[in-house]
Amino acid sequence: MPELPEVETIVRDLRPDVVGSTLGRATVHRPNVLRNISKARLVRDLRGCRAVEFSRRAKNIVMRFASGDRLIIQLRMTGSLKVAHGRLNRDDRAYLVFQVQLGAGRTFLFKDVRRLGTVQLMDPESWQEFESRIGPEPLAAEFNxxxxxxxxxxxxxxxxxxxxxxxxxxxxxxxxxxxxxxxxxxxxxxxxxxxxxxxxxxxxxxxxxxxxxxxxxxxxxxxxxxxxxxxxxxxxxxxxxxxxxxxxxxxxxxxxxxxxxxxxxxxxxxxxxxx
DNA sequence: CATGACACCTGCTCGC
DNA sequence: TGCGAGCAGGTGTCAT
Missing domain, CATH: 1.10.8.50 (Helicase, Ruva Protein; domain 3)
Incomplete structure (x- = not known):
């Protein structure tokens, strides 16, 4: 997959479009990407969530909501993210596994040719448990x-x-x-x-x-x-x-x-x- | 606890 | 040209 530099680049590129937006309709095109949640539950739970932070932890992409819950995306080998403005074109729809409306005509897209990538929704407790199993960030100031x-x-x-x-x-x-x-x-x-x-x-x-x-x-x-x-x-x-x-x-x-x-x-x- | 096998997937390249 | 084998940036589980 994209490794740290690739994930960091993607997150920086998309952050301005994501942070501050309130999620609308989500569509799961490939339910296999979901890990700890059903399609119906994810779609229901995401609607109305306000994204307050968009960041990276290891190779995980983290969209944190005002509620404290987080949408976690792993791109694995061939996943990619994009924010489309306006209608989706043919290329946007190719290999699309998940999408969610960001408001103002923007759509957050997760595409993945090999479909090895994953989408998870975590409450603060599960995130804490998940995050604690990851080693330190090599580019953090306190790392040596x-x-x-x-x-x-x-x-x-x-x-x-x-x-x-x-x-x-x-x-x-x-x-x-x-x-x-x-x-x-x-x-x-x-x-x-x-x-x-x-x-x-x-x-x-x-x-x-x-x-x-x-x-x-x-x-x-x-x-x-x-x-x-x-x-x-x-x-x-x-x-x-x-x-x-x-x-x-x-x-x-x-x-x-x-x-x-x-x-x-x-x-x-x-x-x-x-x- | 460490390690290896395997599963998850599609697409591309290479050899025959 | 067709076809099967092998390989690809990753990670989680299970058997040993």
Whole structure:
């Protein structure tokens, strides 16, 4: 799915249209996206809700209402959001899984080709429970390498898999994990508890850097991802390893290698620079 | 508790 | 040209 930078970009793009609006009619085109609620109940409960905040937590999109309840959207692999002004066109309706009126002729759209994405409505208590299971936000002001290292030091899990574990750290997915490990010069297969303090400092720094740079580039568009404005991101032009298996390492010239040995996900690394 | 298999889905690319 | 296999940015559950 969109990872932290992509979700952050979408949320920033759509926030002005969402915050302050009162929800009207909702339509669930693909009931499979719903998790903890029936279609009828969601449609009934959303009507009249006033959105007071539109934000991101890990890769979750959070629309908070004046009531304290929250609509939580996960885009997973191919989900995308848009606010349409006026009538929906053919493209708006393609792969549409959920929509809700925002008022003033605007419609909030959730499209998803693979339909792996999810929609949930949470009361404050369920949100608290859900949110508490997510690791810290790597771009938060109070985040640092000590907090970072503490999340991983007790597991022998491969550092790359640990980095993508949302209960340990929020928002990092496959692309940015590959990039951060390359920049830090760390072998993705190393057990997390084998990294030194210095290596954790480096990895903390590079993880934050790739995420910030990803946001600056408005995300990575390999195929499906679009910003909240429907445009493509540009971080794909700055990727050092992800998707570049067989090409030369930008640091040393050695051939980058792609494997699927860690958690069956594509891992690309320079086995000379990353030790 | 860690790990791996699998499920959820469609679409695209590649090899034959 | 057609067809099956394999792969894709993610996450939740279940068996081991």
């Amino acid at each position: 390498s000590v907090v970072f290292a503490k999340r991983f030091e007790s597991t022998r899990m491969a550092i790359k898999k640990a980095l993508m574990d949302q209960s340990k750290l929020a928002g990092v997915g496959n692309i940015y994990a590959n990039e951060a490990l390359f920049l830090a010069g760390i072998d993705p297969a190393r057990p997390a508890n084998s990294l030194s303090r210095t290596e954790y400092q480096a990895l903390c720094r590079t993880t934050r850097k790739v995420l910030r740079d990803g946001i600056s580039s408005r995300g990575t568009t390999l195929k499906d991802y679009r910003t909240g404005k429907g445009t493509k991101g540009s971080f794909q032009t700055r990727l050092k390893v992800y998707g570049r298996g067989g090409e030369p390492c930008t640091k040393c010239g050695a051939t980058l290698v792609t494997t699927h040995e860690i958690d069956s996900r594509a891992t690309t690394a320079c086995w000379r620079c990353q030790t």
